[in-house]
Amino acid sequence: MYLIKEIKEIAPKIKKMVLDAPLLARKHKAGQFVMVINTEKGERIPLTIADKDPEKGEITLIFQEVGKSTIEMGLRKAGEYIFDVVGPLGKPTHIVNYGTVVCIGGGVGTAPLYPITKKMKETGNYIITILGARNKDLFILEKEMESVSDEFYQTTDDGTKGRHGLVTDELQALIDSGRKIDLVLAIGPAIMMKFVSLLTQKYNIPTMVSLNSIMVDGTGMCGACRVSVGGVTKFVCVDGPEFDGHKVNFDELLKRQAMYKDMEEEALKKFLEELKKQESCGGCHA
């Protein structure tokens, strides 16, 4: 059982949750994630440790409410308990002084990007950050990211903030300006990572992506998270989550992510109906 110390909405449908987890706070390294089981009957969902405070013994998770598990988690209150948290999982990011690193965050992908960027900066890299979102209200961790960046850019699909366009447009502009880029690190929706990787491949810029495949155990025991990397099957939870973006078969990943779409929709519908029923009874049990 893990005590929720704080929970708040930091952008529409994006919640930040601070958990009391001293051991995880102490053991976590940038790039690693945990499996969270919200309730006793809950599924095991992977979430990146977005921040930690070993002194206070806290870890921070930032998650987007996309389906039943994350919406249900978003309804939890400070003082309540999360059923279980397992980790830290996955290989930590290989962080050395690469030179100039472009860190690209799409949507909630900024959450896992932040601890890595922070560490990259501490290791002496020159950090150029590009954050993308659909509109200006959907950005998260803007201040935090800016504070660890040497240059900071934003893009929106609707032009309400920063460049009107996609993160790849900003990246293209950087490349066109003749800047030397030693590494691109992209974390966001699979479709974004796919197009960033296609672009950097053209210019031979090494590219690291962090994959969000469906997982069950997160310990290398089931193979649910498998992806093809350079034609070889890899398990994201133990071999990753970071891989060479130029080698990942993103189309396969996208298809596998949609494997339970119909069932997830059914579960969500049922959950929302239950929720309505409870509310209409006046929330007397609250």
Add this chain to the structure above:
Amino acid sequence: MPDKKWIPQPKKPRTPIPEQKPEVRRRNFKEVALGYTVELAIEEAYRCLQCKNPLCVDGCPVGIDIPGFIRHIGEGRFEEAYYTLKKYNSLPAICGRVCPQEDQCEQLCIMGKKFKPVAIGRLERFAADWFMQSGKKEDFQIEPPTGKKVAIVGSGPAGLTCAGELAKKGHKVTIFEALHKPGGVLVYGIPEFRLPKKIVDIEVENLKKMGVEIKTSAIIGKLYTIDELLEEEGFDAVFIGTGAGLPYFMGIEGENLNGVYSANEFLTRVNLMRAYMFPEADTPVKIGKRVAVIGGGNTAMDAVRTALRLGAEEAYIIYRRSEAELPAREEEIHHAKEEGVQFKLLTNPVKIIGDENGWVKALQCIKMQLGEPDESGRRRPIPIEGSEFEFPVDTVIMAIGQGPNPLIQETQPDIEVKRWGIIKIDEQGRTSKKGVFAGGDIVTGGATVILAMGQGKRAAQAIDEYLKTGKWE
């Protein structure tokens, strides 16, 4: 009860065990075999000849005094039967159910030469179930505390057994388990209809009563390394029983299509995560109308029978050798057939064919024939050229074996490994690292519950020695 004269009844046929009817059980998760009643158990016990030189014992990897416990059953002294079993085997309710008896104790039983062997496994199960149901408190006989601390990594049969043995010797034992429930394959792999989870829970509770602490969701290699356990957390010795949980795939085209599972994933979703209750429980599982399971071992039988119970209309086993080579327990093959599982033998998949949305549509298979025996002694399957055919299916489950879990080996390079990451041990269960022992599937590759237990027990003896003498040479 006074000793009666033992008059064996060898000519009596082997006592059948009451079972759920196939047409009923194929759609439920309740246990298939219901177990002997007192009368049936005594009847079967009297088939035993009480051999002076019992061959059956040689067939049991932990050398249970089989005639001894059977005599106790025959004489109605069930509690004694239970404690006789417990002297050798800490998990009799489990082994009685899942041991491949036909290759072990029962294979060598002298009665098998002329008649059918004594149903040793069923009797073992009876004695253990009787004790559990009797409500009697188990007498653990724990020695005074030694002040030594041992860490057990993994809570499968190897880890549970090692923990129990060490606790009895008075050592302070902590089990670290990666998953959120203890039991290893016994909870995430073997389904309820073969091994009710309640039985595993009782064994785990017993360990707690003996003072063993169980830390779930604690992954060694990630949360702590073995070095940290020894140097920072104050453990005097470590036992690694992390099992063979890494699922193998065939490496054929189409294996990453939607609708292709490893048996581990499929069974974990259903057993550990209770996907059969979806959406009551949050974890989903996909079951098509036609399900093909690749492989012929216990894992394959468990997967195919689980698929039936989840509503598959047709469920197939696809196996590259013939019926005689099927590695699964005889009873499971028999049960699977009764439940309507269809066997496509001497058949091997060469490719999985998908539709335009990335979902499985068919298996491309090739027919096989058996050639000369290979190093395992089984006849090697050889593809028959030009015999390829397409077999429409919508779910494919790979049950072709598992390799050792890799997390510890990655972070602890001073523990020597053999091929495929199997941890190397000596005859006492010691690894190449001082104070670190190992046993179970992590040192053998996928084997059996009783072998894992036997190794856990042997390692416990060596650990106890080591803790007392400090000697390691």
